[in-house]
Amino acid sequence: MPKEMQTNSKYALENRRYILSGAVILVVLIFIIRLFYLQVIENEYKMWADSNAFLKKTLYPSRGMIYDRNNKLLVFNQPAYDVMLIMREVKPFDTLDFCNTVNITKEQFIKRIADIKNKRLNPGYSSYVPQVFMNQLSAKDYGVLQEKLYKFPGFYIQNRTIREYEYPYAAHILGNIGEVNRRDIEQDNYYVQGDNSGRSGVERSYEKVLRGEKGVEILLRDAHGRIKGKYEEGRHDVAPVSGKSLTLSLDMDLQAYGELLLHNKIGCIVMTEPSTGEILCMVSTPTYDPNMLVGRQRGKNHAMLESDPLKPLFDRAIMAGYPPGSTFKPAMGLIFLQEDVITPETSYSCGHGYPPLGGKPACHSHFSPISLVPAIATSCNAFFCWGLRDMIDSRKRYPKVQEGFDIWRDHMLSMGYGRPLGIDLPSEKGGSIPTSKMYDKFYKGRWSSSTIISIAIGQGEVLATPLQICNLATTIANRGFFYTPHIVKEVHGGEMDPRFSVKHYPTIDKKNYEYIAEGMRNAVTGGTCRRAALPGIAVCGKTGTSENPHGKDHSIFMGFAPYENPQVAISVFVENAGFGATYAVPIAKLMLQKYLKGAIQESDKYLEDYIINTAILPRDAL
């Protein structure tokens, strides 16, 4: 060493200042590069700082209310109480006392705690953040718990609102709300775990209108989790926007009366106002009290309704596809007239059935040959079979059977059959109108009217929802147009979807409707639905009997009233009730009377009692 030290001249030592200064510059340079990385390149730190400091408290808006067409309040909000839990703040407490207070067992308590902590079930879990321990505590339990709350550190009560239904009716239309699931959250980032959204009915289809907009309050939270006030005096807070209320076109009295009439029967009643397309009532039975699907009993009751063999959750009025039976004949007649297959004077022979196929399908006794108007009035099967044959089998008219059939199908689609009409309710089905391709496949390209003759009388491959049948009645009542049927009449402080004010014109000329309307009027005055006649009101109607491979025929009625300037269109469907005239016609009569006259005339009281007290249910359900 000494030898080396001596070689270090004074000059060499002075040069060490450069090494030392260099070291200072190097270190500061490294630090600046590191700072550049932390502050400019890496963006996550800003987020972390915000999530440290800002507690974003959601302010829930109140959900819009729902009224009927006569301004009766149907659905509103009631206070409810969620029990919240901040895991970090929990200290040992009397678990048994707590369980008794909120009416749960110790096992349920343990399971719930485990579920909250389970990151897979509850991805947003943090021991710092309030978690829902129990939702929608009843007011009574809430009162007891509130007094004892000081004994249970870490537990809090959060006020929420739940839906309440004023009337036990119209469950399918009003729908209900329930907690959002993972898929809802993924599809719409408005929702977070624990939020509610409409699950069915209007609650679902008008969810975005009803829910309003959540607000947010940004609070500052220090390292110990204490709230230190609002961030920048609440300048960034957003106030919640209340949901908009809705007025339905529904007449709740009429709906209630319809549900009463269909009590203990499986069926539907759909009534609309032809001049607007507004739905006046839409009954589907069996039904349930909408209050069953509210609050803490929701899960249990929903499971019970779901397992019921009569499917009360199934809204038959828009989801069931039935063979329309003879109610399809007016639509057939319209197409024949439009395509010049017949004139109003054209008569076909009927010998208790359709002659070319040896009297099948069969018909009842009436005079023969018969023209269109009386054929509608007496519901002659043969007439419409002849008509279909003349339309699609004649090679003079169309070169191929497929072509004729497609024209027929296009007319049907234009009248609203074969696909959903577009009502403002979720899960509407479209029934079924077969295609020529389907028949080609089925009959290997060799088919004619004889092969598919049952569609002429609304059987076979043809299916329609009760709403579609009512829509045909609406179109005939209007003599040639319909509005898309809708249940919401007005959005308070908002606009209705413009598609509900667009007139749809089927591909049938206006003049042709007059003959059909006349036939339907005659059916009431002297045809198949004489029992629908009301004094002073010119009711028009068409019965139907829909063959059902699973049991007795379904009883159907379709009609409108009055004959001139119609105010209401109706379709009634009663499953397994036999001829249309037997149940559907009297029910329609009572419904029309209730709506147009406001009360049931004395002479029909026996009929009302009879209908209400009759049960038509599958044997095993009785």
Added chain:
Amino acid sequence: MPYKKISIWRSIDWITILLYVIMIVAGWFSICGASYEYDNVGLFDPSGRPGSQLIWIGLSFVLIFIILMLDADFYSVFSYLIYGMIILLLIATVFLAPEIKGSRSWLVIGPLRLQPAEFAKFATALALAKCMSSYGFKLVSFKNFMLCMLIIFLPMVCILLQKETGSALVYLAFFLVLYREGMSGYVLLAGICAVTFFVLNMKFTGILVGATPMGELIVLVIIQLILTGLTFLVQHKNNTLPAKIIVVATAAVYLVAYLVLLLFSIPINFVHISLGIIAASCCFLIFLAIKNWVWHYLLIILFALLSVGFLFSVDYVFNEVLEPHQQVRIKVSLGLEDDPSGAGYNVNQSKIAIGSGGLLGKGFLNGTQTKLKYVPEQDTDFIFCTVGEEQGFIGSSLTLIVFAIFIIRLIILSEKQKTAFNRIYGYSVASIFFFHLVINIGMVIGLTPVIGIPLPFFSYGGSALWGFTILLFIFLRLDATRKER
């Protein structure tokens, strides 16, 4: 004294004073940001921290005035006396001080709390300067060297006894002064290497990538880099060929090993590869040493062998001799253990605070991390977080640049000194500030272990501020004599 005609105010170095004032003011604003409470007292209220820091700053100017008024010779004449008194105070502190936050370093006199360790720095610097500038002093003489060590380690041990590890480590900064005064660069290199190897090895210990333990690999790669660098520096007759050969060979071997790993997926332990490379390099250097008769090559070999030996003996002692709870304690005290509620939490929150500042910062008093107390010790050791969060990249790099200019200014002034005493004292001041800067900022931005020492002029606290002020202005007083004589 016939020379003392030139006023001290004309001969003093105003550049340094300007930098000092800039840092004091910036530091005060940082303390305002760090200790601001939403619902609390105003900035100038003496019961709040900004207010009391303002008082410390005011008193500092009184101190400055006194220091500048004293004769420059005073410091040289009384340096041993001052040193002796401070050592006595440090020893007394060990016994008298109450325990505050686990350390016994605070003397409580009425409402005043003083930390003698902060004042021991300038005293040690004075004593060291006095010792090393004495007539006939030679650093290479064993006796003289040991005297220097005694001066440096005496206060260090006292402060360690006060359980103030961070403040004690600051005295290692004097080795930079010794280096300037002639100590071999190898000693400094060896020291820095030992600390770096130890920390890196600890930091990455137990992390396996494939079959390779990363801690050892990183250290071995650094050893190889230093070996190559030294070979480059100690070249013979401007011949850079040996260093180039080592670079190319090393790169080639690593590349081949990596390709073998990729193509045949044989689990290769790169530690073995690195050891092989170092061994091969050593053989090559022995060959060069014999061939050219350049014994410097042998020193490099010695360095490499000692480094590798150090690495594996640390490994062995740490993993085989120490109990697991002792291992954890060492790691936590080095700030290496990722302990979210302990040191790891501090560094993590401090990185969040700085990182969230972005390019321009959130603005004065707008930092959420610091205001909501997410960063512990945010107005003392972690004060730089406030700068980072509220002033952003621009503000924090400017702060660093000011510090760099300040330290380099001190080095320049030291070199201008005409006496060894002044120069050595000047280098002591520069080295102490540099050490504080490296350790404090390094800790806050997560580069060095968590060692609690203040950032000069920024951290809250009277003792620290006064200690640094005295340290600096004694040097400025000494420097002023350059023009007097």
